[in-house]
Amino acid sequence: MTVFDGLIGQDRVVDVLQAAAAAAASSVRGDSSAGMTHAWLFTGPPGSGRSVAARAFAAALQCPQGGCGECHECHTAMGGSHPDVTVVVPAGLHLLIAEAREIVASSARAPMLGRWQVTVIEDADRMEERTGNTLLKALEEPPPRGVFLLCAPSPEDLLPTIRSRCRLVTLRIPPYDAVADYLVREGVDRPTAEFAARAAQGHVGRARRLARDDEARRRRRDVLKLPTQVETVGGCFAAAAALVGAAREEATVLTGELDVAESTALRDALGDVGGRGKARPRGAAAAVADLERRQKSRATRTQRDALDRALIDLAAFYRDVLAAQVGAQVDLVNVDLDRTVRALAESSTPESTLRRIGAVLACREAIDTNVAPLLAVEAMALSLHAG
């Protein structure tokens, strides 16, 4: 067992990282440090395991055995409680410049346990230019034992100046079999594992959720009803409202509990016990407003992510339709919807299927440029209707 067990179907990457961890260990002993780099950029499609790879590598750097997966160092590093591993996850729409300054400061500290001061930045693509530049100095002239592990979907998502200072690790989309095997190891039965691995299109986290969570499976089925609902213009508007509503609901479930917990914690910290006529400390209202602003940003992002997942499922559905139309010998993503796929394949042309895939992708792009989600999805549904 090693810390890299959670990386599914990424054997080549694991070799690179293990070699680097060995080089790092020799550098800690005072021997040559050739083979180790102070800044790494993990890229790959969503769900391929960027952050898993980064955390596993962080653990391998801290572990005296190079990532045994069993010692205290490995457990704490993977679990996020190692004193020398800082994991930064931008919770809102962006990583704030103040957070970046914090990162620069903490990365310069000497490692408490004497090995490496590792900073993992998940979703480094959520940095704006100014934030990126704040970080750049630390990447350019790293502290002696500082290691930065950035994660982003693709190298193009980062400033060229940052990109050029990082060693690139590219993760591939894990093969269905590898994902299914992993799910079976986790205790999922074989047929469900096969179904989830395909439906998630190589997104490991999503495959796990689809295999384990009935609610997630139900949501996916609801989303994939949309192609049959857009037969009338009225149906388009209704389907769009349902899709956006479901995304909002999913986001509320995900963030709602957290919001309440945070607000309660803040109120406790401010000593606001909610009694009438009790004076609140100075600045309390501002702190609460600030928290609410960050929570709103997070809710927006969660809702967008949920909607984006739905759109990816839709695009995959039309991809299956297209495959059936042109008679391509490829595996279907949506094995469970075989009949619907074939029916639509027979009643439409490959040209219109391509236009429909284009409409779904255009909708993702529109939402990314801040178009009102409901309006963007309505426009997409109407384009799907027209074919």
Added chain:
Amino acid sequence: MTVIVGDEEFLVDRAVSDAVRGYGASGADVRDVACADVSVEEIAELTSPSLFGDTPVLVVRGVQDAGKDLAAALQEAAGIPEARVVVTHAGGAKGKAVLDGLKATGARVVEVPRIRSPRDREQFVADEIRAAGGTIARDAVGDLVAAVGGDLRELATACFQLVADAGPSVTADDVAAHHRGRAESTGYAVADRAVEGDVAAALETLRWAFATGVDPVLVSSSLAANLRTIAAVASAGRGSPDSLAAGLGMPAWKIRRAQGWARRWRPDTLRRAVLAVAEADAHIKGAADDAAFAAERAVVVVAECAVA
């Protein structure tokens, strides 16, 4: 002491000037301060009887924000018969204790009315015209409010002006002659004209909207909302607005209006319009240089779809 209660800024100002005039003071003899800028000592100084009788009138605004000490000082001042003090209070629950305390001392209380609904505004216009020594026709009141907008200061000026220029009895024609074209305009108004298919009126309303500082984002969102309503009402089938209201989850007046619009729309035009609005929304939010142009373009396309 005079206590003025209400939060309609213009009317409060007017009540303050009336009260100051009532104390026989002119501009130079008035010390007008916000509650945060005045100290307890200052109040004591300005309200104590003076040998020479030249203390200015003290106006303290927004006493709902007064602290304990200040409230006590004002309370004391209210008890001095010859003190010339005017205080304003926004009304409502905040600082209610201060207000009650002042009332209890027997200070003169002037309540300023709240102007909220269009009806309030029309009543205000009628009162203003009467105060200026004129009369106004019923339909002219509505026209004037629609043309000048909701700002009371501007409405009051317009009333005074109309009586001065058009003589004691003001008609709808007088209002039209003095206020042609100028209208307060919103994204909703633009979208309503557009889905009615009136290109010229929609564009005119849009320009007015931009001139009064309406954000283009509100134009595209209102257009989208109207198209959405039309689609919902059209696919709900026939039926009286009241019976459809519960099922569609919108008020009956909205349904009645949308049923009128829906007659102009067909599925294919609706589709074209929504696509145009969605594209414009992206352009307005930064995908293109000129947000105003993108909004204008969407309005034209929607209006054209309505008559297509």
